[in-house]
Amino acid sequence: MSAKGPELPSYIKEQGGNMVIAEHFQQTDNYTMKRSEGMGDWLITYTIAGEGYFQIDGVERFCQTGDVTLMQPGVPHQYGTRRGSTWNFVWAHFTPRFMETSLIPNEKLLIHAIDSNVARNRIHQAFNRLISDSIERSLYWNELCESTMREILLLLAQRLSKQVDPRIEEIRHLLSTRMQDPIRIDELARAVGLSPSRLSHLYKESTGSSIVDSLNDMRIRQAALLLEHTDRQASEVALDVGFQNYNHFAGQFRKRYGMNPRAYKNREL
Template sequence: MSEPIYTLSGSEGQASGVVIAGHFDNPDTYMTRRPGGMEDWLITYTLKGQGYFVTSGVRSVCGPGDITLLKSGTPHEYGTEKGNRWNFVWAHFSPRMMETGLLPDRELIVHKVESEAVRKRMYRAFKRVLADFGERGPYWHELSENALREILLLLAKRMSKPIDPRIEETIRLLSASMCDEVRIDDLARAIGLSPSRLSHLFKETTGHSIVDSLNSMRIRQAALLLRHTDRTATEVALDVGFSNYNHFLNQFRKRYGVSPSVFQKEGFGPDA
């Protein structure tokens, strides 16, 4: 059974750029055909089951974790795969609301999101679109646009530089626990690889070791704190996870060429 569809019409719809959005859970009798295409773009995210799209005579199947992006003006057909249900969230939107670089010049993109963390983030963003439509509270136009833009940015990021989902998850875990003690054995256990295999794959993918990447995250965060707060270098070192101040000092000088105190006093930019 399909959930309610949230629609906009007239000048209100044109102001927001989002024309229609909803959450469907449809049997294999569901099908939509548009020989002339649409003025809007269509984005979907499949939660369960399978759906399909047909463009230029090519049939593409989408399953759980797949994001599809259908270009405006593209003749198409889509629906639920035979013998399945298709549980998905979707939105039609005007290209006027997006930066040109976020909308690739392809009729149809079907992109599988392997990372569970990214899947959850995209789904949360879709739910915000639906919630803001339903509530129609203050600034709901802008809020729904921002949520949709987040989804498209995540998609653009993944398509511009594909990365092994295990390394993507490792980077996320490093960022989330940056201020804590991080052990490669624990990371490897969480990812499902041996410590040696994770270390090799990480270096092969990113060009840096896990430890170097963690130190780089910490130092960049330290630079931001030094630039935008009145905390001392010693306090900042502890804030970002360095228990040894001399190690922090050496790492900071290696990246920025000056000590933390000079960096803070002379007003260097955080990305210097």
């Protein structure tokens, strides 16, 4: 390795130093990649199924379904499919200039288990978009790849910054996507394999709010945005966000913003 460290790969140099490439691999246990001088860019992987290994400084570590790995530039390494397994994974190389990496612990190799189905699906979908754009190379493909790569890094940083029970994360996702529907604690509880009483206790313990209060907070914040940025009237917005009773909506809105919805909409900014 030179004093300046490993150079950027040729495929990145060709794009003026700014590039993201990605692909989906499914490999048997004869798959291995060895780079004795490391690489000039970052490597990130997400394991869809099976197991892989990474060997750095003589230490072998494994990744499995739902794990994200992130390896820094300039790290001599070897990686591949764990013996006796297959490794179904998506990967991306990206340039060191991404500032979002500063939000992630400074480790040669980070391996983090994504234990929430919601987060796993979102990361997997982001990788799929990244792969599609990097292969198709349509107009603005590199900008789209950079945007998606930032999304993946921010999702990883979010997971690392605050560990949340994956069942609570799943409930919050369900609340946000079904905001207009009547809430049933027993249905939510079944979705995450808990009893209604256990879910209610765990949710309050984890978030400091009840499920109903969290849902109302989501609805009211969304209502404020609709009042401020659309021509929808307050009574229409109430229905849009899931309140069937306007007086209840107005009371909840006043509690948060100190005025009724119509006054909020008509106020001078």
